[in-house]
Amino acid sequence: MNENPLHLLMNPKSIAVVGANNSIVKMGTVMALNILKQGYQGKFFPIHPKEKEILGFKAYPSVEALPEVPDLAMLIVPAKEVASILERFGKIGTRSAIVITAGFKETGKKGRDMEKEIGETASRYGIRFVGPNCMGIINSQIALNTTVLPMVKEPGSLGFASQSGTFVSQVLPYLRKRGIRFSKAVSLGNEASINVVDALEYLGEDEQTKAIILYIEGIREGERFLEVARRITPHKPILAQYVGGSSSGARASLSHTGAMTGPDFLYDGLFKQAGIIRVYSIEDLYSHGWTLATQPPMRGNRVGVITNSGGPSSTIAYTSDSVGLQVPRFSDGLQKEIRKFIEPYASAANPIDLTFDLRMENLTVTLPELIMKSGEVDAIVLHGVMMTGYMREVYPHFKEMAGNISLEEFLKLSLPIVPGALELPHKYKMPMLISTFFDWEDNYTTGYRDTNTPIFYCPEDTARALGSLYRYTKIKERRPFSKINLPTTNGLASSLIKKAKTNGQKALDEYAAKKLLASYGVMVTKEELATTMEEALAAAAKIGYPVAMKACSWEIMHKSGKGLIALNVENEAGLKTEFQNIQKNAGRKEPVLIQEMLKGNREFMAGMTRFAGFGPCVIFGLGGIFTEVYNDTTLRLAPLGNADVQEMFSDIRANKLLGEFRGMPKVATDKLFQIIQAVGNVALLHPEIAEIDLNPIIINGAEPVIADALIVLEDNTKP
């Protein structure tokens, strides 16, 4: 395995910057100042054609004039100059770069060509770079921050790979207020050299990083992404936001970083398969990520809620239920213990509602400790801790009563933080989150924040963050992924495809499609192809009435509603009539498929489709007429293991139908697994296949049987 390029890039002993000067309105200068003022201890070499000194450092007139080869080159220069400057760094031996400059792929054809050029130049010299069109990097371990805004100085534990520069830079003041601190962060820009998969891999290996968050507009290496993420998620959580899956989102992303997006359900399936927790807002990405980076695992799904007010109790309880957690009623014994510390009218059952009270001992130490020790919950939420924030608020009203004392004097009357309060969650190694309407003007809020207890300004958000924490517990419990061995290519399958291609077909006909599938060992309907009435009668006699009859031609991809199908044909007379009808409706002599008529009220579907940047993707879901009504499907990348397919089974909303249901037996899911796996394998073994659609797969008794099959071939006539 090659070393990840970010190991070198993120840890430079020296940095050369091209594009900074002494004007504070220039972005290059702002970034250079960020490098210099945040505590970075490496060497700093500004390059400038005219200035002798930049920001107090000796400036060099050219790359060649540098006193030594810098580990990292950072370029904030016009787009057309990037390639030649990269080349000069390449020549002197620099191997890492950050290209901040925008105006490449995201702007159209000309930009794409320029981007290709800088990629090729870099490759020539073995340079790996971040960008172009990015905000650079943050490595809090060496106090390095190349973005436009200062970061908090204390190193953090949250790793971030972002396809948006804003979410690494403009957001830093917001993150500081919430106490969220990066270990490492990379603004990836257009990914001409280093991409999101490289960054993910790097963060997975980075010991400082305890949880990884990804902001994604498009992934170009789908299979490698899956492979890398699958290696990481068993021991380190990954959360991701994906925004390329809607039409507006896709257009915005294209013009943002030139990202090639894919449909939402593709990324949804990819994330599920990789064990990645998906979130839907940047706020959740940071705050759930921070929760996972700082909190110990949640062993079960039980939440204890302690508040000084009823509204947050109810909203946290409701939201906990909605994300798969529970707020269990405490045991009588525990309630009795709790009762000693609360007002007689307050609730001890969970949530505990102390009602408004400014003495914080009970809320912050006595009760949480009692509950942590009880073993009755797996995480705790506190709402309503407050002291100086509250005092500040009421000061204008109390000022006069208190002899017109100053705010400072008044705040001195605040009770100090209860000893042990901030240390408590760490002492018992139990996740704890804080919900508050006060913020960093309050000593408790800042106290918890600065000791790695996440703060939320909306009570419901605590429950949602715990939902992600518990999701990760379930992800860690997944069976480990093991390599899947593909079967050998079946000769019959290859020849069926070859024959169809030779004939100029764009698809296999149903009969051939099923033969191909059957050659990989899955169950299809018993059927025979009849070109004459006599053959049809013979076939039906052999299969047994009732039969289904279908016109069979690769050119008829969707048969329903055209009079080309007859179901439940009961006898010879019926067969004769329908044979003629089908021939008539087809408008020409077509072979007719005579098929056993399956009985079964449960119908599923399986399919395969390909997306740019991804291998074959397998789709499974509810089939039959409800396919398009509920769109109840799930997707995974091939090849599929048993664990993948088991998760597909539980993904679909109609999963009840797989078990015993209304007098019907449990579905033979091992056979259904074989079908779904075969779809992926066939696609991998036969790259000439563009699409597969098996719908319906009828559950005949307990046995899944493929009742209709469509296999579309790659269109080689397209450019």
Place this chain on the structure above:
Amino acid sequence: MNENPLHLLMNPKSIAVVGANNSIVKMGTVMALNILKQGYQGKFFPIHPKEKEILGFKAYPSVEALPEVPDLAMLIVPAKEVASILERFGKIGTRSAIVITAGFKETGKKGRDMEKEIGETASRYGIRFVGPNCMGIINSQIALNTTVLPMVKEPGSLGFASQSGTFVSQVLPYLRKRGIRFSKAVSLGNEASINVVDALEYLGEDEQTKAIILYIEGIREGERFLEVARRITPHKPILAQYVGGSSSGARASLSHTGAMTGPDFLYDGLFKQAGIIRVYSIEDLYSHGWTLATQPPMRGNRVGVITNSGGPSSTIAYTSDSVGLQVPRFSDGLQKEIRKFIEPYASAANPIDLTFDLRMENLTVTLPELIMKSGEVDAIVLHGVMMTGYMREVYPHFKEMAGNISLEEFLKLSLPIVPGALELPHKYKMPMLISTFFDWEDNYTTGYRDTNTPIFYCPEDTARALGSLYRYTKIKERRPFSKINLPTTNGLASSLIKKAKTNGQKALDEYAAKKLLASYGVMVTKEELATTMEEALAAAAKIGYPVAMKACSWEIMHKSGKGLIALNVENEAGLKTEFQNIQKNAGRKEPVLIQEMLKGNREFMAGMTRFAGFGPCVIFGLGGIFTEVYNDTTLRLAPLGNADVQEMFSDIRANKLLGEFRGMPKVATDKLFQIIQAVGNVALLHPEIAEIDLNPIIINGAEPVIADALIVLEDNTKP
């Protein structure tokens, strides 16, 4: 119509407070201070047995000693004293009260009894009161705030009825920071006298209130709530959060305000029927409410997004799509205009991404104005407006370069707010929201905030708030509700119920249930009841084969899987066999229902159930075996108008099935409407009916026919 009690209570010319003293740790004192310091101009009478003066005001030793009859009495006294103090106020003629005291219904039996007592005492004297167990009221119009925390002084336009005191009081500092200001707010507590429906009605009538938000843990007057809300929503938006619908939420709510909760789908249906926008967090309740209170209507669903960074562009676009909005590509003409003002590599298509730039003219005036004038969007989101917030952030880095100037001097270098920026959205009467990672340390953020342009700290939240704004546009477009006239009670129906009750039945048998329904004009299967084989054969001959056969007894409520049903019976021989089988499986002689065998792949269901505090509720959804798989149902309160049922049709996810579908004709929805409406009418006309379950309703061709029916009677043997 009686005058709403809150008209009087919210506008007192004088307030007497029992329970305040001169100690600032006492809640009564904190509340009294809030009344005195927020600018309330009415009279203030503290009552105290010993003190001569409280907070600088003359104190009176008793209610009777007051110099005049106060308009409003406020009680913060021990629970057991409330009734007698209320009585004394009643005797002197006070007619409004606020009971802050907790420890009533929410604590159990003893508290319930005490609460009943105070309710009765108040009634005796015509007193209406808010509480007990509440935080009182806010009326910003007269600067009255009885809660424990100060509010912002400027009157607002958001009305709030809350079943949580915290959400009216503890939250005030948070709301101030976000610029969200109440017109009126009521903390309802246990609702022993004035309830959430009274408060809703009051806010609906209040001219200062432009949008209403409700925090709900349980409603006791479901039908009145619907009636009142329906009057309001055509001209004033209502948003609601409901948290009683989960098991933990219900328990939390019970111990909080003793609220009687109902299932989530009940409230969901109620809100939809009333035209109330449901939200799922208190943050959304405030911020979406504030958006609706301050922004003009959104005429269509088109959003223009202008940012200085690509990440927020993409997330806002994605989220817009997900809430039913669109971010349309601007016309070529408009893009050409926009191009004049942006960097060549920036996107002009929508979202517009200016990329990082500190000159705010383009972002805050030039481009939004261009777009507002274009008529190509219905609302605008700006992300990235910033000046002093940014300057503060970078000051530590720039300080030295700028000759060690002070922060104050440095901030003076900031460009002033661009003239016209803050006024722009009001000038064009177009909704505009701001997304920012800076907050009230930034002059733009505070500037917009203080001129009623809502601020969001998470870009996606702007799109979600616009989603609610657009929802309200659609709600206003609803057909107005018109009173529904019930049919007259059908004599046959009454006699069927009477007969069943006389027989001691807990339900009607299927045959009788269908007769009852048919008597109200809806279509049921053709069927005859047979007690002998001969009758069965004759019935089948009359109806025509194939037939369905079912054991018919009120005691067999769920027949499937017990051998009591035979479908598709083809001929006499089959009928004979099945008749014997059914008799055998029933274990005794049961009448057998001989039914026409309906053909149809589409099955729906309709039903009725009752919940405490609500009238009959009608449920409609997908029927047949998928009922329990997808749980795809929707609920409304009876009686149902055509508009209600049309909305039920569009509510269900399977609504495609109602149209032309896979060669099947469009469902005769007028007839389906009749069935659903009849379910509600029958429940209203026959209160002896506890439950109705019609499943399946088979679509036979285009016609809906009730194929199975269960009518359960009220169990009068229960206490």
